[in-house]
Amino acid sequence: MFIIVKIFEIKEIITGALYAVHRTAEADHSMNQMAEQYSDAEFLLAYFEQNKGKLDFFRTDVQSAVLKTIQEVNELTSRF
Secondary structure, three states, X not given: OOOOOOOEEEEEEEOOOEEEEEEOOOOOOHHHHHHHHHOOHHXXXXXXXXXXXXXXXXXXXXXXXXXXXXHHHHHHHOOO
């Protein structure tokens, strides 16, 4: 005998354009989790410091990358 357990579902964030995975064991779907993390200046500062070499491609510095990321995530989350 098999027991079928639903472990995740797909949430539509922006109709027909953006979807997120929601694991049933977690309170928020993946888009909310990402938005929270990407608007945390301390997390972003540590991330961009650790990956500073990759910022050369974008011709930016750590501080600018942090500010731009927070601005972009705020613009995105204002849509849902």
